[in-house]
Amino acid sequence: MTLVISDLHLCEERPDLTALFEHFMREIAPQSDELYVLGDLYESWIGDDDDSEFVESTIELFKAYSDSGKNLYFQHGNRDFLLGDVFAEKTGGQLLDEVHPYQLGKKPAIMMHGDSLCWDDKEYMQFRQMVRSEEWQQQLLSQPLAVRRGIAADLRTKSREAQENKASAITDVHPQAVEEVLKEHHAQILIHGHTHRPAFHDLEIDGKHCQRIVLSDWGEKGHYLTVDGEDISEHYFKAS
Template identity: 45%
Template sequence: MILLISDLHLEQERPDISRAFLHFLKHRASEAEALYILGDFFEVWIGDDAISPFQHSIAQALRQLSDSGTRIYLMHGNRDFMIGQAFCREAGCSLLRDPSLVELAGEKVLLMHGDSLCTQDEAYMRLRRWLRNPLALFILRNLPLATRRKLARKLRKESRAQTRMKASDIVDVTPTEVPRIMAAHGVRTLIHGHTHRPAVHQLEVAGQPARRIVLGDWDSQGWALQVDEQNWQLAPFSLS
């Protein structure tokens, strides 16, 4: 069994989500061969040198799962793209590139966070290109902690304000981008998060039936995709 989740947006201010995640690790993920976390695991991440006691506790829970035999893979999201190797070593997980090709239940599958599919949001795409540039990342990681915290608060505030103002189709994936990138990677299944719109979409890629599975965010409820040889099940569950 393989489990895939995304968009937990873990933060100390949401203990309900943290408790639900720890329960998920103990009672579901412990039975899995692998756990994939496809971005926005944390609400904000300003650098491995600024790990809080809360974030350490999450890393320790992941390490316990990893030590028990479950492989853990973590992909950057738009909120936590500065997670680095120091956190991954502590948590016992491996960083995945975005996008990544993996094999699930004998099928080649494309995994993404999903923000790079929202190409109609031109302002965000410009910001994303700048933030993911290696030189920009180097500069950000070497800014004083106080400056990084201030910048993170500013970006979060602006992001929330702009999202409220944008049309829903602008902040969703671009319909033509999905088959294009799936065809480029030669897959018929794409799994991503980011949009907070869980669903299984049927489509065609290069004249063949295909599907796009969108993982849900953890807020009023949790979401997980469970994959085994017999079934692919995307389902919500209570956080309580």
């Protein structure tokens, strides 16, 4: 059985989210064979050299999972796009490309974080292009950890302010973007996060029945998908 999660937004300032994560990794994840984390695992990621106790404690939970012989996969989100090879090595996981192919029984599927599909949010798309550039990332990672923490805090504040002033439709995925990525990868199912709008959407593309499945962010409850063959179901849980 496969588990899929996204948009945990873990941070030291939210111990409630950490409690959900600990419960998930200790009580729910061990029942699976593999775990996919589709981005925004952390509220921000300032580099693989972050040595905070909080970060180390989350890495240890992932390492325990992978050490038990299970497969662990990560995609970059818009908050943690600096996750790198060192993080993957420490957790025993693998970093995936932005679009990851996945076979759901006989149905071809793809997994994404989903931010690259939000075409109408032109301001964010420009920002995304900047921060995903190798030059920008190298400049940021060359700064001391303390400076990076300040930069990350400032970016989070600006992001929250920007989101509050945008219409709901602007921050959702664009239908054409969804259609194009499904066609490009010859897939019938798209699983993604980012928008914080959990739902199962039925689509028809070139006469074929397709689906777009959206994961929820974590808050009072955690959210995950189980995938078993062609069967996909969603589940909410609270920390015990």
